[in-house]
Amino acid sequence: MHILQITDPHLHGRADRQVRGVSTDTSLRSVLGTALAQFPDYEALLVTGDLVQDDSGGYARLRGICSSLRKPVLCIPGNHDDPATMARELCAQPFQVCGARGFGAWRVVMLDSCDPGKVGGRIDAAELARLDEELERCDGHALVCLHHHPVAMNSRWLDGIGLANAAEFWRIIDSHANVRGVSWGHVHQAFDGRRGGVRLFATPSTGAQFAPGSEHFAVDGRPPAFRHYELLPDGHILSRVHWVAALPSVSAATG
């Protein structure tokens, strides 16, 4: 079972806008084109937040880029998204916003960690209860996705804008034996760790990256990227970040 993850594309309504020196539209098309060419047999595309840069016109842009995909595009909101607008704009196939989706022995559980008006995240009581129910119902293996990081990234400024109620999140995860991985965006950098038996994954943006381990906000010079997961029937996860060094002119991603 192959899943592709892209995150933090920060799209605008206009194609020529840039964020931190990167043309977000061109960069996303390039990353997606590379990912789909490399892994044509993927089962779903996961998009873990900050789909737009505070511009709801960006959702139409994402529809234009992804509407020809014949696989589910599973989206969760980030702090630069408006969750209600995003759910409205991405209500048709191939998009799914939050909820959960089963793939063979696996269930991908997607959480809304947005705290209105804040850069950092918080999972509200209803969403925590839904997580608990989803995991209770899952008789296979679960991959849990959210925008904000639920563990320290060892970066002072980033660790001030992570998941505020991470202890509550982990209490629920720890009470179920079926969670094999937790995956997030937000931090614009790669991370591959482990907490007990749970694999932890952060994925770089399809645009500009943040410098790992930095005390203050700092942009990194690393290129755009995506992550590939192979979810094995026995619960193991194989995963790697793929950096897309060059930005060839890809007019549209298909697949």
Ligand SMILES: [Fe+2]
């Ligand atoms: Fe972001």
